[in-house]
Amino acid sequence: MFDWKGAPVLHTPSPDFAGPYDLAVIGAGVVGCAVARRFALAGARVVVIEKGADILSGASKANSAILHTGFDAPPGSLELELVQAGRAEYLAIRDSLGLPLVETGALVCAWNALEADKLDAIAAQGRANGVNELRLLSGTEARATCPGLSERLVAAIEVAGEHVIDPWSAPLAYLTQAVALGARLLRDAELIGGRFEDDWILETSAGTLRAAAVVNAAGLYGDLVDARLGLKPEFEIRPRKGQFVVLDKAAFAHVPRIVLPVPTEITKGVVVCPTAFGNVLIGPTAEEQEDRTRATVETGALEALLARGAEIVPALAGIPVTAVYAGLRPATESKAYRVIARPERRAITLGGIRSTGLSAALGLASHALKLHEDFGLPATVPAEPPAVCLPNLAQTRERDWQRPDHGEIVCHCELVTRREIEATFDSAIPPGDFGGLRRRTRAGMGRCQGFYCNARLAEMTQGRLAPPLAVGEREE
Template sequence: MPLHPPIAETFDVAIIGAGVVGCAVARRFALAGAKVLLIEKGADILSGASKANSAILHTGFDAPPGSLELELVRAGRQEYLEIKDSLNLPLVATGAYVCAWNALEAEKLAGIEQQARDNGTMDVVLRSGAQARASMPALSDRLVAALEVAGEHIIDPWTAPLAYLNQAVALGARFLRGTELLKGTFDGAWRLETTAGEIKADSVINTAGLYGDIVDTRLGFEAAFRIRPRKGQFVVLDKAAARYVPRIILPVPTEVTKGIVVCPTAFGNVLVGPTAEEQEDRVRATVETQTLEALLARAAEIVPALAGMPVTALYAGLRPASEEKGYRVFVRPDQRAITLGGIRSTGLSSALGLAQHALKLHAGFAGPFTPPADVPDIAMPNLAECRERDWQRPGHGEIVCHCELVTRREIEATFESPVPPGDFGGLRRRTRAGMGRCQGFYCNARLAEMTKGRLAAPLAIETEGGR
């Protein structure tokens, strides 16, 4: 990757961390007219917690009543529904069943239904096990009862935040990757020491996810919370499984976790997970055979037809949980700083709401900006199976990844986009190349050829003689 040019300008707002929340905040402030800088220590956006999630657009039906999380999940969901068409973002309207597999769990469903209604989610209906199986025959006949939540849906978890950042960049925001915050000092304005040089900004917003508490400390604040990484392991089943899982299947939640979910994906697979395992390591999220086998066994208990279904991929991610269940949002008006921390499993749904909230908090200590006269149109390429894909259009050049039907035109276009991929993970998330049944076995050589000199780490290493 090329070195960053000197940063001589002063920004209205510097945002630290380019996960889904950071990208949403960058967009919201750019729409308000702020001069925005978003920095990310990784090689690409979504390089931390945001790259691994279940991709559910939540209603907030089971969020803590009266909580900030509930307010922001609902606001974020509503904004996503309002902007998805203009940004060409998919919505797979699956609905969900909260499934009770024994009498004790069934007794809890009425309370969950009432909580959902209290939280403003009115499209909920209690179903008997037989009623639920009538609309989803593959469910195990062990099912006792289910709460139908019609508004729970599936989205593309990677294209959405990329769209937010693309719109921010189109409005003049600047994005620096490979840029780690080392120290920040405030003397009426912020001076941020980073690996890309000094950055000057009037205000700072911490959206650093798994490093949120560390970033607060580097900014000179006494950490008001501590991140306790929570690992979630996932199994991705072959596309043949999708016919058996048309809805999101949720467990009756516990005090600790929402539990293991079996759900379709926007890409035509079925996802099983996540686990909830606390650990100290903020970087490595390993997968363990025994745990993954347990996930597969649980999926087969819920939907017997999934027994023996081929596995397409295994992965694990880390959620930025903290010592408290709620979001850890702090505003320091005298230092012109905002922290959006402890955003756990609902971050994809609440990101746009968190961005709205951050702008309101910022208005409490800084004057308003002048919104741009025009907002450029941003139309993202579609990766979802529920809509037309690029391979179905003429002139795509060639099919590079046959498992996921990724075209040469799609790969070339992403490198010409306002925010091109910085590493192979970023390329995969933008195109799905290498994410299918063979996990890149057949297409990686072609991808290495096409991406030569374009990624932080090459896919192939040339040896003597060029071989």
């Protein structure tokens, strides 16, 4: 089968894709992947409907990759509850799934007396939220834990439990475990409409399917998906763009901890943060826009981020930029998560999941399962979860290039081997486009941004990606 441009369509559903299913999850972002896993573990027959060519093709592909403690979440909020539940589950399952944890800790930094005056209240809120590993530090004490910080630092709060994770391997692991339990992933399948007739009849661009219940985890399209399902939208998505700068790996030595600003009423502000891949990122900006699809980067905003990063950690001023990117967060008119259950129609909406979605995803999934229990649908719990262990991409643990017989190093910037690339195409959820390949392997994400390895990658992936990779291609 070919699309209108003549490119091969690689995700044509099999003839039995119509179901019936116990649950249809709309959206294969981090929340949708976590929901699929949780319901599959509970014995449900699950289908995940994703309009993109690969998972994480929307808001979930661009974030700061911080595993939050919830110290700064609104007290008593559902967000606080689910962030902490998600964090606890991630820590409990990460070893079995092969997922990394870079134990950095964080510093909430005050750069003037006005900001310093707010630290006591921030610490008090954190403790009220159940986060007790907080210390108020003088500027000198904070710099002792992160020597690269500017001498201008007045004071800080140390948050020992804030850490960094791999933002792409985690949801891939969740969905891989769901698929091992029998879940189906339909890519290139946009939801067109749905109606509830004892079961849900869902019209997608790939065909019609039937499911007993639905979970809307459509992120930036959450309100539109509710409308297409005939459900009254109770919120409006207002996309918020965040631009990021990624610095070369030489920056990592100067930023051993997550450096957070004192937040304002509008934004949490610009973060300087190490990554699991050995880089340092600076961002995000916070810019409202109407476009839900395209997140552009602007020179002025990126230059401002670089200047701010150098103010915070002066040594960053001379370090080259490896990459820039922008992501969209599914903000709404309210800061709160917009979680809505409609038992009479067996529908759950998980909307307005913004910057804490990576941390809260597993908590959201368990919460959705509890809401689903009111629907009265039976399920048979599997005897034992299948073993799933993803290959490590984090810089802080052994990588495949350090092991024998890897074939060759294809991407020298990120030290990605031929064996890693071949393995991801042989996996339960192979990449559907070049962005998916990058997120699964780090190929093309380094200093040259694919300049040297794209020709080899194009050769290795011929006939496997839609559209095919062309030399010089970049992911937006």
